[in-house]
Amino acid sequence: MNFQLALDRLTRDRCFQLLKETEASIDWIEVGTGVIKEYGMTIVRDIKTAYPEKILVADMKTCDAGQHEAIQAFEAGADITTVMAFSADRTITATLEVAKDYGKRVMVDLLGVTDPSRLIELQNLGVDLISLHYGKDMQLEGEMKENLFTLIDGLEGMEVAIAGGINQHSLSGLLGKRLDTIIIGSAITAADNPGQTANDMKKVVKQYEVDH
Numbered sequence: 001m002n003f004q005l006a007l008d009r010l011t012r013d014r015c016f017q018l019l020k021e022t023e024a025s026i027d028w029i030e031v032g033t034g035v036i037k038e039y040g041m042t043i044v045r046d047i048k049t050a051y052p053e054k055i056l057v058a059d060m061k062t063c064d065a066g067q068h069e070a071i072q073a074f075e076a077g078a079d080i081t082t083v084m085a086f087s088a089d090r091t092i093t094a095t096l097e098v099a100k101d102y103g104k105r106v107m108v109d110l111l112g113v114t115d116p117s118r119l120i121e122l123q124n125l126g127v128d129l130i131s132l133h134y135g136k137d138m139q140l141e142g143e144m145k146e147n148l149f150t151l152i153d154g155l156e157g158m159e160v161a162i163a164g165g166i167n168q169h170s171l172s173g174l175l176g177k178r179l180d181t182i183i184i185g186s187a188i189t190a191a192d193n194p195g196q197t198a199n200d201m202k203k204v205v206k207q208y209e210v211d212h
């Protein structure tokens with residue numbers, strides 16, 4: 001299972017500091033939407049240059065102009081760019097086409113999607129990587145709900161990531177689910193000791209994999 005660190009609402013210096021402290025525990029680095037809005041594609045480029053061996057996810061959250069934004073992300077060095085599942089099909093296919101040209105990938109963000117039939121449509125469009133997402137603002141109303149998983153009931157042939165306020169307490173409850181990537185942001189980035197927290201959380205995941 002991949003462990004993805006989401007860098008959100010942070011300064012550039014803090015992003016690099018956090019990466020230094022956590023790099024041994026993380027597999028994928030996500031440059032968060034707000035960080036990209038603050039610093040542009042330059043920070044995606046600079047992080048990929050500093051960590052070429054890590055998979056870099058540019059959380060573009062594209063919802064239109066798919067071709068242009070995917071080119072921006074991949075030219076900056078992203079391995080994966082994100083596009084919103086509610087976007088027009090044409091936006092999603094345009095993003096997928098660019099990814100194919102670059103030999104890169106697209107993660108489709110399911111934020112706001114409640115109808116499982118959209119998953120079938122996405123699969124028919126050629127999507128092979130999705131993220132279940134309980135948004136930052138939704139988190140103000142409580143923790144991620146179990147019904148998020150109904151979206152992927154019976155789903156096969158797609159890699160599944162999950163994000164949304166996952167912390168040291170909720171992590172273990174996710175490990176029995178059909179998940180390929182766990183995305184963690186503030187539980188690590190706002191921790192007193194991010195390096196230790198990332199290490200502890202990664203250990204829980206690794207131990208689960210050893211046991212199952």
Ligand SMILES: O=C([C@H](O)CO)[C@H](O)[C@H](O)COP(=O)(O)O
Nearest residue numbers: 006033163164165166184185186
């Ligand atoms: O995508 C995210 C969110 O929409 C803010 O841009 C976060 O990266 C994702 O939710 C993970 O962060 P946490 O919820 O803080 O774990």
